[in-house]
Amino acid sequence: MKINKLTLLLAASLLAIGAHAQETYAEKLGWPKGAKVVIFHVDDPGMSYSSNQGTIKSVEQGVATSCSIMFPCAWSASFVNYIKKSNPNLDAGVHLTLTSEWRDYRWTPLAGFQNVPSLVDNEGNLWHEVAQVVKNGTADDVEKEIRAQVERALRMGLKPTHLDSHMGTLFAHQPFLERYIKVGAEYQIPVMFPGGNNKLLKECLNLPVVKKLKAEGKWQEGMKLPDPELTKSSTAVGQKIWQLGLPVLDDLHTVSGDWKPSTPNPSPEEWGKYKAQQFIETLNAMQPGLAMFIVHSSDITDAFKHISASGGSRYADMLSMMSPELKAYIQSKGIILTTWREVMERRKKVK
Template identity: 35%
Template sequence: MKKSKHLIIHADDAGLCHSENRATMEALKKGIVNSCSIMVNCPWFYEMAEFARENPFYDYGIHLTLTCEWEKYKFGPVLPVSEVSSLVGENGYFYRNRDLLREHAVASEVKKELVAQIERGLRFGINPSHIDSHMYSLGAREDLFDVYKDLGKIYNLPVLLNRELMEMVGLDCNQNLSEEDLVIDKTHYGNFDYFKEGKLKEYYTSVFDNLVDGVNLILIHPAFDDAEMKAITINHPNFGSEWRQIDFDYFTSQECRSILDERNITLINWKDLSK
């Protein structure tokens, strides 16, 4: 893997809602997006789990979730709130951001909830290729990151570990990574400035010219800019419905496929990393 440039094009947030599911399913079928991860605690999880059972040849991870960033669309833990009370606010939903999670979460309750999330995915027939972290919230504190890595060992699954994501959440890479860890060499993801300036597509195209030797990962969030997604992402243009439609349109386009072919880029998925 270190001798050439490999790429995973990965869709986060499957299971979040019907719009996200439809877009993720279609993107997987078109073959450029070749990996996704599923939020098992969200209302539309069952639809995505059913798709995964019926289409086991695609690559599915469990998107471990401890935060809910949306203003009016709320979700919380799989376990009863009474068992993981440090993970929720006064109304029983997950906190909106990493800072609140960092302040309140008890590590033992985090592990208990995340085990329940993984077990729910397994119980519904998902055969996960990896686990990753919604909003990379498990990087909020070192002890939570330890839980994250430990779950990979318990379930014998690769865990999304990457220096760019760790730096984004303020976690010291040197203190929290070891030589035995499987680390994604480079993670690429759009930022709000690209979106505001109408240059997300240009950014994604530039990624294909800036891959590093080893394993590269592009994180995207495909969904449709429809009434459902607009309502969920109200007052939240960062990774909002318009952004997610751009992700879907670009990564299902012939333009994107042609660029991949022209650059002779090798697509892999998390299953390949486990071989």
């Protein structure tokens, strides 16, 4: 069979398109093909003194490379002061907060509860649950509030390295997501969004389904579950964010808070070692690309028990970030740790 030049050129073009389609965002940002590039990210500094101390230990003594601050909360100013006085190069973003989830410890919107009435309950506090924000909140009020939180960071002298979403509220409703991207593009601040392979994210989002099937005795290893709703449009959303000049993640891991040893009443050290091992196994399983791993590190004080019963898990998150075994594994496997600041600097260099 004779193959003409046009056929060869067409085949080469199709191969090139296929290779480009498989290119990770890490590769687009200049990291080598096949590299695993990771941001270990601490959520919730600013929420409490314990959260601040846990974040500080995780980044100063551990493998954590980034964090994001809850600006409506009482301890946010203290954490910004720590950055300005002691760690000016800390990778710190705005943990855009539209919920106030605890029973007794509550906070109000920075825009003022009179100015964003759809975002608050009858006490004037932000809603407890994501579903309540989706049901009652308007996109205009959401945009007004997230702008207020970014502006507070800037007024305090902090240039945020990125934006992300507390409890994922901004990813739960398309109009909210659009305003999130709009604000990030306007300020040219990266918006955390996973638009790549999302292998780990799909596993995280499917975890409740797996737990339910196991409880009902219907789970079988290797069972294929449908893609979660968020990941169905994530490729297109990621491409849109990239075209706006902002970086995009290949993957996101969110469920370290659910990790706990099966042994009853584990010690903090046992719990921390267990989580570190889980991170090692997850890093081993992740596909090449740029991934963010979320933790909620807290160095627990007696006062924290009046906020939440999650103290044991949060303390174990902090210990896992400080784990020598996890640090040694990262080094031995050549896993690259990065920050949102570096990611944005790389994005600026890409045409």
